[in-house]
Amino acid sequence: MFNKKNLFVIIVLLLLMTLYTPGFAAAGLDDIDWTVYHDVDFYGQTLHALAENYPDIVKVYTIGHSWRERQLWTAEITGTGTEPKTGIYIVGNIHGGENEGAISAMYFAWWLVTNSEDAAVKDILDKYIIYVTPVMNPDGYAASAIYNTRQNLRPRDANGDGKVFSDPYTDTNGDGFISEIYTGAQDSKVEDRVYVGMESPDWDKNGIPGDDPKNSGIDLNRTFDYMWNYLDVDTDPILGEDIYKRAGPDAASEPEVQAVQNFMIYHPVYAVLSLHTGEQSVLYPWCYTQEPTKDNDFFKGVAQKMIAAYEDVTGRPAYEKQSAHDYQTDSEMIDWAYGRLGIHAYTMEVYAPGEPATEGDDSETHTWGNKLPEEKWEYVGDWQGLKDVWFKTSPTAQMVRTAPPDQDKLVEGTKNAILELIKSEPNGDGPVVPEYLKWE
Ligand SMILES: [Zn+2]
Structure with a gap:
C-alpha cells in the first residue's frame, strides 16, 4: 500500500532520476x-x-x-x-x-x-x-535515414487529399530500404516496366503507393x-x-x-x-x-x-x-x-x-573511388492489389545510412x-x- 510518505519518496526519487542525465563523458x-x-x-x-x-x-x-x-x-x-x-x-x-x-x-x-x-x-x-x-x-x-532527400519538411500535401504527408515512404518488406515500385511481366525487359510509385502500404488508400512523402519539394x-x-x-x-x-x-x-x-x-x-x-x-x-x-x-x-x-x-x-x-x-x-x-x-x-573513370575514358571524374551496390530488381508478383509488381532499389537507396x-x-x-x-x-x-x- 502506498501511503503519502512512500509516495513522496517515490516522487523525489523520480525527480532525481530525471535530473541525472548521464553525460557524454x-x-x-x-x-x-x-x-x-x-x-x-x-x-x-x-x-x-x-x-x-x-x-x-x-x-x-x-x-x-x-x-x-x-x-x-x-x-x-x-x-x-x-x-x-x-x-x-x-x-x-x-x-x-x-x-x-x-x-x-x-x-x-x-x-x-x-x-x-x-x-x-x-x-x-x-x-x-x-x-x-x-x-x-x-x-x-x-x-x-529512411530515404535520401535534400529537402526540408515544410508541411506539404503532395497528392492533394487535404492531408499533409499522408502517404510516406515505408519499408514494407523489412529489407531496410525504400524501393521504387514498377509493374511488368516476370519476363519483361527493364525498359518496358512501368513506374507506379514508391514503397509504402499506400497509407492513404488511393491506389498509388508513396505519393505523399515526408519532404517539401x-x-x-x-x-x-x-x-x-x-x-x-x-x-x-x-x-x-x-x-x-x-x-x-x-x-x-x-x-x-x-x-x-x-x-x-x-x-x-x-x-x-x-x-x-x-x-x-x-x-x-x-x-x-x-x-x-x-x-x-x-x-x-x-x-x-x-x-x-x-x-x-x-x-x-x-x-x-x-x-x-x-x-x-x-x-x-x-x-x-x-x-x-x-x-x-x-x-x-x-x-x-x-x-573513377576507366582507363581510356577522357571524361574528367573526381570521385571517391568506391564501388556502389548494383541497382536491384526483384519480381514480387501480386502486391497490394497490383499484379506483376517489381521492386527496384537504387544504389543510393541501398547506401542510406552507410558511410563511405x-x-x-x-x-x-x-x-x-x-x-x-x-x-x-x-x-x-x-x-x-x-x-x-x-x-x-
Ligand atoms: Zn548539397
Missing part, C-alpha cells in the same frame, strides 16, 4: 567512431559534450529551429583572450541527405576543441572565433534572399526548370534559412563555408551568373589551397571553380553571404560516390582544407551589414 569524446553514419541526435549531443568538457572555449546554443522544431545546434569556439577576433562560420548539411558534410563539420569542431592545448590550435583560438552548425537541415537529415540552398528565383524569372530564355517550387513560397521563407541568415547578420564573419556531398570540389560566388566577382583571384587562390590539403590526406581528386561555371543556380547561401554582406563564401563538396569507406580520412582532409580557409582571413574589408537588414 570526456572518454566518450575520445571514442567517437568517425567511420560510420550517425543519426541526427549525435550532432547535438556531441556539441553539448564538447561544451560540458571544455567550458572555457566552447559555448553551444541553438540559432533557430526547423519546421519540425528540431534545434539548429551551433558551437562557438574561441580562446579566452579578449583581443578582437576574426569570425569564421562553418555550416553542414543544408541538404538533408548529405551526411558526409555534417560529419565533416562535426569532426572539425571536435578536432579543434580536443586539440586546444596544442600550440598551433591555441594560436588559432587566440585569433579567431569559430562558429559551427553541423546540421542546418535536421528534418531533412532525419528523413534521409524545397531546396534550402535555392531559397536565400539574394537574386531569389533569378534563373526562373529574370533570364531570357528562362534558365530554371522548376519555377516557384524548389525555391519555396518566398525569399528566405524557411525557418532554417532565416536562422542562418540572421546568425550571419548578427555575428559578422569574414568567411563562411557550406559543406556538401555529391562532388569533390570547392566552389565560390557567383552562382547566379558566370561573371566573376571582384574577389575572384582571392577565392581561386584559397580554393586551390583547400583542394591541395584535401587531396593530400584523402588521396582523392577534387577541383575548384566559380560555382556558376560548375552549374548555374541562384539564391544559394554563398551568393547571399557574399552579395548581401560581403562575406567570403565557399561551398565545399567533400564526397562524390562512385568509381575511409570516412575518417574524408573528415581529416576536409578539416585541413578548413584550416587553409581560416588562414586566409582576415582579408579585404570584411563583412558589412546593410542598414536595411538591421532591426533597429
